[in-house]
Amino acid sequence: MIRRLTEDDRELLMVLLRKEPALNLFIIGDVENFGFEQDFMALWGEIDPSDGLIKAVLLRFYRSYLPYADGPFDVEGFATIMRKDNDIHMISGVTEVVKAFDGVINFKQGKQLYFAELKELNPKIIAPYSSANNINIATVQDVEAICSLTDTIEEFESSRDGSRTSLRKTLASGTGRTYYMKREDQVIATASTSAENSMSAMIVGVATHQAFREQGLATSVVAQLCTDLLHEGKSLCLFYDNPHAGVIYKRLGFQDIGSWSIMYM
Structure with missing residues (x-):
């Protein structure tokens, strides 16, 4: 019934x-x-x-x-x-x-994504949360600086128009959080959560400035974000469709648990 x-x-x-x-x-x-x-x-x-x-x-x-x-x-x-x-x-x-x-x-059409979950961070990944590596927890006042970075990322093009409104709403409502790293007052790496609830959260919006890639900066930000959420007793998950990105997340400890389909009408 x-x-x-x-x-x-x-x-x-x-x-x-x-x-x-x-x-x-x-x-x-x-x-x-x-x-x-x-x-x-x-x-x-x-x-x-x-x-x-x-x-x-x-x-x-x-x-x-x-x-x-x-x-x-x-x-x-x-x-x-x-x-x-x-x-x-x-x-x-x-x-x-x-x-x-x-x-x-x-x-009419659809796409399929890998779905990965993190229950325990790889102990070999170290991301100390301190002023030394300049990882910060975003507030609504940081939205413009963070979106100035994501505006330059090709993968985020489809969500660019509403990115500022969406991020402000997420931060203000507490349904997600964003961590970021700065160099000389410029945001150079960021990672966020969405759909946070009492049991789980999704990692989204991982980005690094083109000029600062291949330095492990985004990995450090994601690792710190995951560390804090795991300490709160939450399981973490994410979607990915890029095998290269999958390798990075698996290094952190994420494991594939299935696939997610999105079908449009």
């Missing part, structure tokens, strides 16, 4: 999501930050009649849908909900779950 979830279902939902907190960081974060009663967000759960537990969940966040299940689930039931939405833009999630909708929902 599939039904709309409410605040009364919070703990039952978390029982399911805690099984894989890294893979579920978006749903966990949205529930913790926004609850169940929002116009831009809705959650449906498939209830197992044998024990009353939630076995699968479907999140709508604005025009995007994210399904999750840790086993077989009612694909057609979730698809019926999505088909009723004439404004749907995207479906994303663990590849095995998203692929279950092949032939059930028509996708």
Whole structure:
């Protein structure tokens, strides 16, 4: 049976999501930050009649849908909900779950990313947090200096227009944090988190100024960011599609735990 979830279902939902907190960081974060009663967000759960537990969940966040299940689930039931939405833009999630909708929902295009998780930092990576290496924790006042760096990074071109607004909102709301390194008042390396919640966080926005690359600066910033989050008891994850970037993250201790698919309508 599939039904709309409410605040009364919070703990039952978390029982399911805690099984894989890294893979579920978006749903966990949205529930913790926004609850169940929002116009831009809705959650449906498939209830197992044998024990009353939630076995699968479907999140709508604005025009995007994210399904999750840790086993077989009612694909057609979730698809019926999505088909009723004439404004749907995207479906994303663990590849095995998203692929279950092949032939059930028509996708126009999509992409697949590697999904990696960090539970313990490689002890050989040292990133002491001190004024000596000039790693700082960003505030809203640092947004312009940080975006002046990311504006120059080709990989960030698609998100450039809203980067300042997005970063300000993230820092102000506490749903993410940014660390950065400066030389002569210029930000030369940075790394951020997004979708932070009580259990997990995602590493995003890793960048180094072109003139300062191949010095391990971004690695140092990411290592310090990861160290602080791990000390808070959070698991860390990230997406990547560049094998070279994957090597760098694996050196830190990240391990591939699956793949993530994004399908556009």
